[in-house]
Amino acid sequence: MKVRTDEFKARSAETTKNPRRQASLKLVYDGLHKGRIAAAEDTDDWEDQRDRARAIKWHTINNLDYYLDLLDKNVRANGGNVYFANDDAEARDYVLGVAKANNVKTVIKSKSMVSEEIGLNEAFEEAGINPVETDLGEYIIQLAKEAPYHLIAPAIHKTREEISDLIQEVAGGPRQEDPQDLTDTARALLRDEFRKAEMGVSGVNFAVAETGSIAIVTNEGNGRMVTSAPRVHVAIVGMEKLIPSMQDLSTMLRVLIRSATGQRISSYVTVVNGPRKAGEEDGPDEFHLVIVNNGRENLLKDAQLREAMLCLRCGACLNACPVYRKAGGHAYGWVYPGPIGAIVTPVMTGKKVGRDLPFASTLCGACKDACPVKIELPTLLLRLRSDLAEGKADPKEKSSPLLERVSIKAWRFGVQSPMRFALAGRLSSLMMAPLSRGGWVRWLPPPLSGWTKSREFPRIAGKPFRARFRKKQR
Amino acid sequence: MADKQDFLRMVRTSLGVSERRDIARDDATSFFLSKDEVSQAADDIRADAAERRTELIDEFIHRATEAGWNIHRVANFEDAAEEVTAVVREHGATAVMRSDHDILNSVPLESALKAEGVDLEIAVREPSDDADEDLERRLSLREKSFDSEVGITGVDFAVAETGTVAMEPRAGSSRLVSLTPEVHIGVMTPEAIIPSLDELFALTRDHHLSGEHKGMINLITGPSRTADIEANLIIGVHGPREVHLVIVG
Numbered sequence: 001m002k003v004r005t006d007e008f009k010a011r012s013a014e015t016t017k018n019p020r021r022q023a024s025l026k027l028v029y030d031g032l033h034k035g036r037i038a039a040a041e042d043t044d045d046w047e048d049q050r051d052r053a054r055a056i057k058w059h060t061i062n063n064l065d066y067y068l069d070l071l072d073k074n075v076r077a078n079g080g081n082v083y084f085a086n087d088d089a090e091a092r093d094y095v096l097g098v099a100k101a102n103n104v105k106t107v108i109k110s111k112s113m114v115s116e117e118i119g120l121n122e123a124f125e126e127a128g129i130n131p132v133e134t135d136l137g138e139y140i141i142q143l144a145k146e147a148p149y150h151l152i153a154p155a156i157h158k159t160r161e162e163i164s165d166l167i168q169e170v171a172g173g174p175r176q177e178d179p180q181d182l183t184d185t186a187r188a189l190l191r192d193e194f195r196k197a198e199m200g201v202s203g204v205n206f207a208v209a210e211t212g213s214i215a216i217v218t219n220e221g222n223g224r225m226v227t228s229a230p231r232v233h234v235a236i237v238g239m240e241k242l243i244p245s246m247q248d249l250s251t252m253l254r255v256l257i258r259s260a261t262g263q264r265i266s267s268y269v270t271v272v273n274g275p276r277k278a279g280e281e282d283g284p285d286e287f288h289l290v291i292v293n294n295g296r297e298n299l300l301k302d303a304q305l306r307e308a309m310l311c312l313r314c315g316a317c318l319n320a321c322p323v324y325r326k327a328g329g330h331a332y333g334w335v336y337p338g339p340i341g342a343i344v345t346p347v348m349t350g351k352k353v354g355r356d357l358p359f360a361s362t363l364c365g366a367c368k369d370a371c372p373v374k375i376e377l378p379t380l381l382l383r384l385r386s387d388l389a390e391g392k393a394d395p396k397e398k399s400s401p402l403l404e405r406v407s408i409k410a411w412r413f414g415v416q417s418p419m420r421f422a423l424a425g426r427l428s429s430l431m432m433a434p435l436s437r438g439g440w441v442r443w444l445p446p447p448l449s450g451w452t453k454s455r456e457f458p459r460i461a462g463k464p465f466r467a468r469f470r471k472k473q474r
Numbered sequence: 475m476a477d478k479q480d481f482l483r484m485v486r487t488s489l490g491v492s493e494r495r496d497i498a499r500d501d502a503t504s505f506f507l508s509k510d511e512v513s514q515a516a517d518d519i520r521a522d523a524a525e526r527r528t529e530l531i532d533e534f535i536h537r538a539t540e541a542g543w544n545i546h547r548v549a550n551f552e553d554a555a556e557e558v559t560a561v562v563r564e565h566g567a568t569a570v571m572r573s574d575h576d577i578l579n580s581v582p583l584e585s586a587l588k589a590e591g592v593d594l595e596i597a598v599r600e601p602s603d604d605a606d607e608d609l610e611r612r613l614s615l616r617e618k619s620f621d622s623e624v625g626i627t628g629v630d631f632a633v634a635e636t637g638t639v640a641m642e643p644r645a646g647s648s649r650l651v652s653l654t655p656e657v658h659i660g661v662m663t664p665e666a667i668i669p670s671l672d673e674l675f676a677l678t679r680d681h682h683l684s685g686e687h688k689g690m691i692n693l694i695t696g697p698s699r700t701a702d703i704e705a706n707l708i709i710g711v712h713g714p715r716e717v718h719l720v721i722v723g
Contacts, residue, residue: 027705055502063497065485072478078687084481136711137702153702160704179703187711194712195620210505211682221653221698221713227690228649229616231609239485246679247504247512250671261701264537265636265671268713269693273682277689279645281598282612282619293476293484300488 001119001147003349004333008356012327016454024157025325028150033319035262036370043258053255054373056248057310060209064300067209067242068291074212078274080287088118091292095120095201095234096127098288102232104129104199108190110218110226111135112203113313114236114292116148116335120201131201132193134222136186140166149329150337151315152260157328190222200226200284204237205312206252207289210245212274214289217257219267227272233284235272239291240299240309246271252312255372260314295348304383308343310373317367317377323360332357339367339377346384358384403447422464429460504676509683516680519673530634530667531721538637542696542709544718554722555586558626558659561718563590565657567623571595574646575628577661577722583626595622597648619650624657625714631677632662632719635670638695639719642678642688652694658714660694663723 004011015021040046060067072082085091091114099107107124109115109131121142124131133142137155141148143166148154155163164177171185202223206215214235216223227233243252249271257266276283299305318324318338329337334345342357358381361367367377386392414424435441436459444452451457486493499506507515523530535545546557558581562570570592572578587594595618599611619625627647629639639660643649652658668674678691698713709715 031705052502059500059503064489065482066497068485069482084476084478086476090476136700155702163703179706180708182703183700183708183711190712219699220711224653225712244503244505246682247675249675253671265638265695267695267699271691273687273689279601280643280689281648282616282650283643283689297484297488
């Protein structure tokens with residue numbers, strides 16, 4: 001998928017001015033964020049579960065070569081095939097090869113963010129194969145020809161009117177706006193695809209090295225259809241999604257699902273142990289696991305940024321983030337939005353993607369609090385900012401702009417002596433006086449106008465706190 | 475094509491480690507438990523669950539109801555057949571399918587449904603040594619599964635923590651009978667109930683390490699659902715809209 005991270009400012013500005021998108025983003029907070037908090041409260045040893053999940057993932061990532069080797073051996077022992085893909089083109093070509101070898105005309109897909117990364121649907125279409133997204137949200141954005149807006153709620157930005165237009169265009173018939181009717185229509189349309197598809201493509205939530213299994217978490221049942229109805233199943237997994245043992249699934253599923261939707265468990269968890277075994281009544285004859293690098297090694301190489309590989313893609317950091325909830329998912333310009341996207345996108349895609357993403361954060365830390373595996377998201381964002389400022393991230397990009405460096409120097413000079421600090425405060429307050437009304441400044445001259453373009457600035461108090469405090473003490 | 479060894483070398487280089495090394499034991503993961511330890515744990519789980527049966531039944535019913543299962547507690551297999559028949563009757567269903575799960579052979583479903591004029595189809599095929607013929611039989615079974623209105627199955631495990639039932643598909647136990655019909659009815663005894671997901675995956679891992687590897691483990695918790703349209707909860711997307719559990723005993 002094309003990287004469009006340099007458009008963050010323009011696209012987020014558009015979203016902040018769109019009341020319909022802002023209303024959708026509120027749903028993310030009220031539904032998913034509050035749901036996560038309730039589910040955590042309903043789990044006796046929630047913090048222990050998070051710590052344990054974090055430890056399991058760190059152990060796996062630090063020994064990733066060992067567990068990749070083991071996973072490969074065990075998937076093969078189960079009768080499946082494994083393909084290691086270094087980049088998006090290799091992954092696409094392999095999956096297309098499997099489809100062609102099986103004369104596939106229709107592919108049913110359950111949610112896979114990695115398949116978005118590698119542009120799989122476009123590749124299928126070019127090859128004359130019909131890819132059908134079957135998660136309702138993914139189906140909606142496939143009809144709209146858009147990218148997912150959220151890791152687990154891909155079409156959360158679409159209003160029912162917009163969805164109604166999209167579904168009616170395919171289904172014909174009378175216009176429906178009730179979510180139940182729209183879902184029923186989509187169910188009927190997709191049933192036909194489930195019946196006839198020769199191949200299913202799924203993502204993977206966890207790949208279990210010891211048993212060569214993959215676990216898929218879904219609510220709609222499409223994940224079960226995709227892994228059970230067609231003759232061929234291809235699962236695509238980012239190389240970080242491994243866990244050592246099947247027994248580790250209990251902890252991992254708990255923290256993933258409760259952080260993602262606030263459910264105690266999802267309607268379905270499907271653990272696939274390779275192709276159908278002899279004697280089984282149904283299930284695919286062929287199973288393929290495609291393990292994808294596609295820039296993940298850039299994270300792995302860096303002892304600090306490596307922590308981003310613990311990510312379970314639950315979306316909790318998006319729901320918690322005040323910036324995501326204003327800027328919206330498309331502003332981040334690639335597959336992974338929100339705080340985790342602001343970290344993995346520049347690093348995986350090679351960092352030459354401008355300054356915007358690492359700065360799209362207030363560093364409030366809500367993302368870290370929400371993260372099921374306690375990733376130090378604010379620290380990692382600061383690290384990327386520092387790389388940029390020091391010209392390490394992109395040699396072509398000069399370190400911070402002259403104005404910023406001069407301002408910081410001036411600031412340092414000002415705050416190093418109490419007298420200078422007090423004087424600066426007095427001066428700023430006096431200068432702001434003619435611009436402020438009711439204690440708020442609506443307009444500041446350049447270069448400070450960037451702030452007042454979208455919000456007000458509180459007038460600096462005429463009498464500093466220290467003076468008032470001294471007076472109180474007397 | 476990326477060669478596996480090249481790929482692993484890339485990972486090792488990125489991690490800054492050498493090829494020959496022992497990975498250090500880490501008790502955060504259960505990976506380092508021996509096969510015997512896992513088997514022993516599995517036995518302990520079964521014993522413990524038997525001891526706490528009453529408590530586990532209550533917790534399971536509480537969580538399962540919360541998740542959207544309709545729970546029917548009955549005293550014996552005859553009553554179980556009655557409950558199932560009542561659900562079929564309520565839906566006016568004529569295409570009804572069941573798996574060949576052991577417990578269902580004790581429930582007199584055929585006769586109860588026959589009295590309603592419903593022929594119960596069993597979701598098994600006659601396996602064939604001829605690959606093409608076997609595929610054809612499986613495809614025909616798949617068609618029937620898609621055409622069924624009610625699917626009846628047994629369950630292999632029931633998890634009190636989450637109100638989940640788990641099945642390991644095998645000969646006689648199809649994957650689709652609990653998925654494609656609009657109504658799914660699971661029939662179980664309280665012996666299937668275990669405390670939590672920890673025990674579930676300890677037991678399935680034990681199966682695997684003992685060489686009883688199944689193609690899939692299906693965890694099912696309530697009906698199919700989505701919240702993809704303006705975050706409205708809608709029941710019944712691709713899987714069943716209505717789900718029942720009949721607990722016998």
